[in-house]
Amino acid sequence: MTVNTQPTTETPDPRAFGLPLVEGGSLPAELHSLVSSVHDLIDAVGNTRADTETLAEAAATVRGLTDRLDVDRRQVGTMVTRDLGDGTTEIGTITNIVAGDTNPAAPRLALMRTPEGMRAEVTLNTIYQGPPGLVHGGWIAAMLDQAVGSVSSVETSPGLTARLEIDYRRPTPLFTPLEITSWVERTEGRKVYVAGRIRAHGQVTAEGKALMIRVEVPE
C-alpha cells in the first residue's frame, strides 16, 4: 500500500543542470532496431560455437561498425522521457543499464504505473545468467533497485539509493516471464522507504527493501 506523508514535488528539469533531455518518442525507429539487433548480437556472441574463421570475420565486421557509429556521441548524463502507460512520464538516463532505451545490454525493463506503484514484465536470456539457468543475484538487485528507484521518483521526486536489502527466496529462472512490482511504503522528509518483488510463475523469487534519499534541488 502506498502511504505518502509528504507532498509530491515536481521533477527537476535536467536541462537546468546542463543535461540534455530527449523525448523518448522522438528516437528513430532505426535506432530502436539497431539496439534490438545488438541485444541479440550480445546473446549470439555469448553462446556461439562458430569456427575461428567466422569469429575473426565477425570481429572485423563489428569493429568496422563500431568505427562508423562512434563518430558523434551523446553527452554523458543524457536523459530521456518515458511514457508510464497512464498519461504520465518519467525521466531517466538514456543508457541506463536496466531500462535505457539505447543500451543494447539492458533488457529494457518497461515499468508501468499501477494503482499500487509500478509493474513490469521481463524475460531474461543467458546474458543475465549467474548460476546455470538462473538469473545473476546482482542483476536481481539491479532490477529491484531500478523498480524501487523509479516508483520513488515518480510518486515523490528523484533520489538516490542509500540502502538496498535483497532477500533471495527462490532461484529466479531464465527464459521465464518475470513480474516485477514496486511501491512506496512511507516517506519521511527526504527519506523514501520503498519495496519491490520479483515473481516467476506467480511465486516470489526475490524481495527488496530500499531507502531512497530525494535529491535536494537548489532554489
Ligand SMILES: CCCCCCCCCCCCCCCC(=O)SCCNC(=O)CCNC(=O)[C@H](O)C(C)(C)COP(=O)(O)OP(=O)(O)OC[C@H]1O[C@@H](n2cnc3c(N)ncnc32)[C@H](O)[C@@H]1OP(=O)(O)O
Ligand atoms: C537533474 C534531473 C534528474 C532527474 C532524474 C531522474 C532519475 C530517476 C531515476 C530513477 C531510477 C534510478 C534507479 C537507480 C538508483 C541508483 O542506482 S542510485 C545509485 C546508487 N546510489 C548512490 O550512488 C548513492 C551514494 N550515496 C550518496 O550519494 C549519499 O549517501 C546520499 C544517499 C545522497 C545521502 O547523502 P546526503 O544527501 O548527504 O544525506 P544524509 O544527510 O547523509 O542522509 C539523509 C538522511 O538519510 C539517512 N541515511 C543516509 N544513508 C543511509 C543509509 N545507508 N542507511 C540508513 N539511513 C541513511 C541519514 O541518516 C539521514 O537521516 P536523518 O538524519 O535525516 O534522519
